[in-house]
Amino acid sequence: MKELQDKILRDGKTIGTEIVKVDMFLNHMLDIKLMDDMGEEIKRLFNEENPNKILTVEASGIPIAVSASRAFGYIPVVFAKKTKPSTMIDDAYTAEARSFTKGTTSVLRVAKDFLGEGDRILIIDDFLAAGQAGMALCDIVEQAGGKVVGFCAAIEKKHQGGADLLRSRGIPVKNLAIIDHIEDGRIIFED
Amino acid sequence: MKELQDKILRDGKTIGTEIVKVDMFLNHMLDIKLMDDMGEEIKRLFNEENPNKILTVEASGIPIAVSASRAFGYIPVVFAKKTKPSTMIDDAYTAEARSFTKGTTSVLRVAKDFLGEGDRILIIDDFLAAGQAGMALCDIVEQAGGKVVGFCAAIEKKHQGGADLLRSRGIPVKNLAIIDHIEDGRIIFED
Numbered sequence: 602m603k604e605l606q607d608k609i610l611r612d613g614k615t616i617g618t619e620i621v622k623v624d625m626f627l628n629h630m631l632d633i634k635l636m637d638d639m640g641e642e643i644k645r646l647f648n649e650e651n652p653n654k655i656l657t658v659e660a661s662g663i664p665i666a667v668s669a670s671r672a673f674g675y676i677p678v679v680f681a682k683k684t685k686p687s688t689m690i691d692d693a694y695t696a697e698a699r700s701f702t703k704g705t706t707s708v709l710r711v712a713k714d715f716l717g718e719g720d721r722i723l724i725i726d727d728f729l730a731a732g733q734a735g736m737a738l739c740d741i742v743e744q745a746g747g748k749v750v751g752f753c754a755a756i757e758k759k760h761q762g763g764a765d766l767l768r769s770r771g772i773p774v775k776n777l778a779i780i781d782h783i784e785d786g787r788i789i790f791e792d
Numbered sequence: 793m794k795e796l797q798d799k800i801l802r803d804g805k806t807i808g809t810e811i812v813k814v815d816m817f818l819n820h821m822l823d824i825k826l827m828d829d830m831g832e833e834i835k836r837l838f839n840e841e842n843p844n845k846i847l848t849v850e851a852s853g854i855p856i857a858v859s860a861s862r863a864f865g866y867i868p869v870v871f872a873k874k875t876k877p878s879t880m881i882d883d884a885y886t887a888e889a890r891s892f893t894k895g896t897t898s899v900l901r902v903a904k905d906f907l908g909e910g911d912r913i914l915i916i917d918d919f920l921a922a923g924q925a926g927m928a929l930c931d932i933v934e935q936a937g938g939k940v941v942g943f944c945a946a947i948e949k950k951h952q953g954g955a956d957l958l959r960s961r962g963i964p965v966k967n968l969a970i971i972d973h974i975e976d977g978r979i980i981f982e983d
Contacts, residue, residue, distance in 0.1 A: 630870045631858070631870070659851035660871065664854055667854075670822075677822065678821070678824060714815075714821075715815075
């Protein structure tokens with residue numbers, strides 16, 4: 602998606618060869634026009650998979666999922682939680698995910714009320730790196746008896762292998778901007 | 793806002809006299825059509841305050857802020873973080889907030905790049921209870937030299953006093969659904 606690539610090149614900052622900081626529009630301050638354009642593109646990419654629900658993970662996946670929901674005619678969004686709120690009933694699907702950026706492991710958690718058999722789930726996230734969060738979200742959908750009909754990240758860091766990992770599980774993966782690698786601080790997109 | 797009140801009565805669950813669980817549409821699964829209608833109502837309520845930016849806090853404030861941004865013609869959204877990501881530069885405004893629901897204290901954090909002098913900030917959150925998160929967000933805006941031109945929560949729990957606390961600071965507060973109290977498990981809205 603050219604608009605997103607241009608934005609990454611203009612406002613993103615690289616740290617070493619592994620991290621792209623997009624706090625200016627995707628992770629801390631949010632460009633909502635861009636979110637809506639991304640939502641429309643996600644609808645175009647996954648229309649044939651006919652999802653009935655979107656699953657994402659707090660916090661930066663949420664705005665993209667909101668815009669995609671609207672594009673799909675307001676299908677529900679469920680976001681996995683990383684902490685266990687005191688008002689959440691214990692009855693939840695859980696899976697562990699290691700965060701590449703933070704170097705920590707979180708337990709992702711979705712209340713059983715909100716996923717179930719027959720659900721056709723489109724998973725949306727801000728980044729796809731090693732694929733740990735994506736795999737954990739797939740585990741959660743499978744525990745619920747649902748089907749993952751697609752996975753879409755705004756930004757894939759290809760050399761970290763997450764897309765291959767998800768595809769080896771049979772998941773259709775289509776991401777909006779695919780970074781091949783980072784070289785001397787420059788971001789090189791896949792052709 | 794009648795649509796939101798009806799939704800709270802239909803799908804919300806009370807726990808004791810203090811907690812309303814709205815996981816079904818606002819805090820865990822999200823009803824995006826409702827978010828957009830709330831966004832339009834927020835625009836109507838705060839149009840004259842002419843905000844140039846929305847400030848909220850992760851995670852449940854984000855979807856409401858996204859919809860409100862669109863209603864205001866795509867003004868930027870900034871969300872305060874509750875944890876310190878390893879890729880965030882240390883240069884941040886911070887303020888402490890106690891969470892009523894979780895019984896914990898978090899440090900809210902906004903990178904200095906995203907707030908500044910001249911900013912006219914509309915603060916949006918899912919709940920207004922004792923007002924601790926709202927006060928912390930106001931502190932952050934003031935540290936940055938900006939002005940809080942309004943505060944809007946989806947749901948105010950009036951008897952917990954947060955709206956009075958914010959108003960005593962001179963902030964215009966207008967919330968979408970105001971719960972007067974909870975009685976025998978029934979939610980009583982303010983007239």
